[in-house]
Amino acid sequence: MISVRKFIEKINIERGFTGELRYDEPLALHTTFKVGGPADLWIRPQAGCFPEYGACLLRHAQAEGIPVFVLGGGANIVVSDQGIRGIVLDTGGWSGLSLTGEEVIIRSGMGIDAALDTLAAHERGGLEFLAGMPGSFGGALWMNARCYEKSLSDVVASAECLDADFQPCWVPYRAEDYGYKRSPFQTQDRLILSVRLRTMHRPETAIRQEMEQYHLDRERKGHYRFPSAGSAFKNNRHFGKPTGKILDALGLRGLQIGGAAVAPWHGNIIINTGNARAKDIRALVLHITEQVQAALGIHLEPEIRFVGDWPPQAPSP
Numbered sequence: 001m002i003s004v005r006k007f008i009e010k011i012n013i014e015r016g017f018t019g020e021l022r023y024d025e026p027l028a029l030h031t032t033f034k035v036g037g038p039a040d041l042w043i044r045p046q047a048g049c050f051p052e053y054g055a056c057l058l059r060h061a062q063a064e065g066i067p068v069f070v071l072g073g074g075a076n077i078v079v080s081d082q083g084i085r086g087i088v089l090d091t092g093g094w095s096g097l098s099l100t101g102e103e104v105i106i107r108s109g110m111g112i113d114a115a116l117d118t119l120a121a122h123e124r125g126g127l128e129f130l131a132g133m134p135g136s137f138g139g140a141l142w143m144n145a146r147c148y149e150k151s152l153s154d155v156v157a158s159a160e161c162l163d164a165d166f167q168p169c170w171v172p173y174r175a176e177d178y179g180y181k182r183s184p185f186q187t188q189d190r191l192i193l194s195v196r197l198r199t200m201h202r203p204e205t206a207i208r209q210e211m212e213q214y215h216l217d218r219e220r221k222g223h224y225r226f227p228s229a230g231s232a233f234k235n236n237r238h239f240g241k242p243t244g245k246i247l248d249a250l251g252l253r254g255l256q257i258g259g260a261a262v263a264p265w266h267g268n269i270i271i272n273t274g275n276a277r278a279k280d281i282r283a284l285v286l287h288i289t290e291q292v293q294a295a296l297g298i299h300l301e302p303e304i305r306f307v308g309d310w311p312p313q314a315p316s317p
């Protein structure tokens, strides 16, 4: 197999790459958990070349058998201490939005709060429920992020992604493609380029007041006190109560393995207390899953995604 370095040098000369590129880049710098070993190559194309360059990179990487991981804000992933082999394509340079009628098209790399701020300035409401959630719109669509009883899919009109031939295409929203923390992209391995969302006219002050309430609520719930990726486990209505309450009832709050702990103030948030390794987080998730299975016979599903190069003997949660 061609080396990643040779591969990217060839592509970049052919495609006129502009942006940032680093070898052996520690991914702890790019995740909200602040853990994760190096990527063989981390690359963040600038907006000017992003869609064409991304398509070219993915097509050639597939042909050469080089894996590519698409990184948004790194707010829902645990990258292994061994890092990620191949290429990490960071969408952070692909930012910006455009307003069309009552809808907005947001590029996948754009940060949630940055987009919401611009929308408020244009008196476009409807997305306030996302305020304060870390990450990008690409990651939020991939995850079908959900906050305050609303999912992103509730406001999606369509999404632009690369098709199987690496051509951009718009995919209209279909209710059956989405569910609780489920989107079609989780099974399709496609680069999301943009999302078109429904908005509505609303006075700027009302939008900003509502967003401020969500920010304050997240602060009050301790979301930003320590590095984390938000909720560690999915909720499941068949459990009868939120997962956090289940973990509380089993006395798992505060439980610590290495530098990873269940937040002492919230049963469903795992935090990096300062020097956590990815393996600590994984061991804690596994331990909790086993405890809950043994005590209640229910299987918790992690919401956080474990990505990268895990040792073969590491059990998966």
Ligand SMILES: Cc1cc2nc3c(=O)[nH]c(=O)nc-3n(C[C@H](O)[C@H](O)[C@H](O)COP(=O)(O)OP(=O)(O)OC[C@H]3O[C@@H](n4cnc5c(N)ncnc54)[C@H](O)[C@@H]3O)c2cc1C
Pocket (backbone or CB within 6 Å): 032, 069, 070, 071, 072, 073, 074, 075, 076, 077, 091, 108, 109, 133, 134, 135, 136, 137, 138, 139, 140, 141, 142, 143, 144, 145, 146, 147, 148, 185, 190, 191, 192, 193, 223, 224, 228, 229, 230, 231, 305
């Ligand atoms: C303090 C805190 C609070 C949080 N609160 C919430 C909450 O209330 N609700 C909630 O749902 N989540 C919450 N989260 C989790 C996180 O913010 C969301 O899941 C967010 O949508 C992740 O976006 P991201 O860009 O960081 O995705 P990443 O973590 O970078 O990636 C997540 C997945 O999406 C894929 N992906 C990202 N961008 C693209 C793209 N352009 N094309 C294809 N695939 C892509 C990645 O490959 C990966 O598989 C919270 C996290 C933190 C740290």
